[in-house]
Amino acid sequence: MARFGMVIDTRKCVGCMDCVVACKTENDVPDGHCRDWISQRLQGTMPDLRLTITSERCNHCDQPPCVSCCPTGASHVHDFGKVVLVEHGKCIGCKACLAACPYDARFVHPDGYADKCTFCIHRVEKGLDPACVAVCPTHSMYFGDLDDPESEVSRLIASRRHFVLKPDAGTKPRIFYLE
Amino acid sequence: MLELITTRHNPMVDPALHVWGWEIPVYLFLGGWVAGCMVLAGWLMWRGRAPGERSVAYALPWIGIVLLSLGMGALFLDLEHKLYVWRMYLTLQPTSPMSWGGWILILVYPFLALGAFASIPVHWLSRWPSLAAFSHRLREPNRLRWLGAASIAVGIALGIYTGILLSSLGARPLWASAVLGPLFLVSGLSTGAAFAHMIAGDRAEQSMLLHADIVFLMVELALIALFLIGHLTSGAQHANAARLLLGGPYTAVFWVLVVGLGIMVPLVIQSLMAAHRVQHTIIAPLLVMIGGLALRFVIVSAGQASHWITP
Numbered sequence: 001m002a003r004f005g006m007v008i009d010t011r012k013c014v015g016c017m018d019c020v021v022a023c024k025t026e027n028d029v030p031d032g033h034c035r036d037w038i039s040q041r042l043q044g045t046m047p048d049l050r051l052t053i054t055s056e057r058c059n060h061c062d063q064p065p066c067v068s069c070c071p072t073g074a075s076h077v078h079d080f081g082k083v084v085l086v087e088h089g090k091c092i093g094c095k096a097c098l099a100a101c102p103y104d105a106r107f108v109h110p111d112g113y114a115d116k117c118t119f120c121i122h123r124v125e126k127g128l129d130p131a132c133v134a135v136c137p138t139h140s141m142y143f144g145d146l147d148d149p150e151s152e153v154s155r156l157i158a159s160r161r162h163f164v165l166k167p168d169a170g171t172k173p174r175i176f177y178l179e
Numbered sequence: 180m181l182e183l184i185t186t187r188h189n190p191m192v193d194p195a196l197h198v199w200g201w202e203i204p205v206y207l208f209l210g211g212w213v214a215g216c217m218v219l220a221g222w223l224m225w226r227g228r229a230p231g232e233r234s235v236a237y238a239l240p241w242i243g244i245v246l247l248s249l250g251m252g253a254l255f256l257d258l259e260h261k262l263y264v265w266r267m268y269l270t271l272q273p274t275s276p277m278s279w280g281g282w283i284l285i286l287v288y289p290f291l292a293l294g295a296f297a298s299i300p301v302h303w304l305s306r307w308p309s310l311a312a313f314s315h316r317l318r319e320p321n322r323l324r325w326l327g328a329a330s331i332a333v334g335i336a337l338g339i340y341t342g343i344l345l346s347s348l349g350a351r352p353l354w355a356s357a358v359l360g361p362l363f364l365v366s367g368l369s370t371g372a373a374f375a376h377m378i379a380g381d382r383a384e385q386s387m388l389l390h391a392d393i394v395f396l397m398v399e400l401a402l403i404a405l406f407l408i409g410h411l412t413s414g415a416q417h418a419n420a421a422r423l424l425l426g427g428p429y430t431a432v433f434w435v436l437v438v439g440l441g442i443m444v445p446l447v448i449q450s451l452m453a454a455h456r457v458q459h460t461i462i463a464p465l466l467v468m469i470g471g472l473a474l475r476f477v478i479v480s481a482g483q484a485s486h487w488i489t490p
Contacts, residue, residue: 065349069347071275072266072269072270073270089263089266090263090266091260091263092258092259093258093260093261095199096348098198099198099351100349102350102486108259111260112260112263113260166489167489168414168416169349169350169487
């Protein structure tokens with residue numbers, strides 16, 4: 001059984017926001033909301049500065065607090081690729097998952113249910129990459145099975161220095177950033 | 180247009196932290212108050228207070244039904260997908276305190292209803308012989324004792340759950356404390372005891388409830404101290420979260436409304452009342468109730484303002 005994850009090369013990402021636009025278009029994300037976004041972190045002291053650009057979204061954590069706190073089971077780990085999804089017809093809009101997510105990756109859809117990145121599971125089931133990965137003009141994003149040691153994502157994680165966001169939140173995120 | 184949207188929703192600029200407004204603190208307050216009413220009414224029933232003795236034990240369940248209904252109304256208003264609320268009751272999610280809470284609320288109503296029903300004089304039910312017979316059976320001292328014990332157990336579950344509900348959402352460090360469950364329970368007991376001694380007609384009962392409230396307020400103070408010490412002696416994100424109440428933006432409302440006017444002042448007034456130095460006044464119990472409401476507002480709001488500090 002696959003366990004999908006993403007690897008993003010921060011040395012290649014230029015923060016063009018193509019991934020954000022592609023996601024909004026592909027998933028018909030309502031105005032005023034985004035399933036993914038770009039963060040920029042400037043570290044250091046002038047003139048020794050370092051800018052890190054990260055394309056961020058739901059981390060589809062291995063220990064997702066949004067799933068364990070959901071009172072109806074609407075937030076769940078899907079069998080296909082262990083992707084964290086929300087079943088709209090089960091969601092009561094209590095917002096516990098929004099409060100539980102350390103990445104603030106969720107929002108309330110205007111129709112009332114909690115919404116977030118799905119890793120474009122409708123595309124992945126057809127053998128395609130998620131929209132954000134497919135459109136990245138610098139090819140900084142990789143998608144694949146983390147449990148397959150031969151997959152590109154596994155080999156990149158094994159061979160390159162990398163970090164995850166908020167590791168001490170203890171959720172075991174599955175988006176890895178190459179340094 | 181897309182560029183405007185994408186830049187505005189950079190989470191460093193516009194994070195969606197405050198997801199719960201007034202409805203959740205109001206619900207948590209009313210839920211705690213009902214829990215206090217149930218435990219105290221249960222205790223009086225266990226001690227053998229019978230219906231018809233002018234005991235608050237049989238008034239509190241009526242008030243509990245009203246308060247809980249108001250609280251659940253507030254909870255319903257908070258839901259964004261309201262027509263799907265019935266989904267709560269098609270499942271029990273063992274890892275979700277909100278799921279347990281939904282079921283605990285279902286358990287609470289029958290016990291409140293039984294307590295309320297026991298207070299209805301049997302002769303009022305003469306037109307419904309089966310109800311009159313049931314009331315007669317319910318009023319047997321042993322059955323009332325067991326109803327009292329069950330009310331205490333369900334009340335404690337309700338009171339603790341309101342705190343655990345928040346502490347299970349680990350993304351907000353201020354809530355990540357095991358003390359929150361007991362703190363909300365004791366605050367609910369204190370609110371319930373304050374309200375009960377405010378409305379009690381029986382002098383002996385009023386005095387007992389007054390003394391109980393003094394104890395609850397002292398325990399609440401100790402739990403608040405433990406809550407803050409626990410955060411300050413933990414990791415950086417917890418210490419930062421505690422500083423929201425210790426010099427941060429929630430300091431004034433926490434120390435003035437919750438600790439000062441909500442606990443310390445009524446503690447002094449009620450101690451003087453217990454020592455018969457001042458007359459019984461409704462000011463102290465009203466302050467306790469305002470403090471209980473302010474505690475929920477501060478903890479819910481400050482909790483949502485606390486966050487993980489690592490990028």
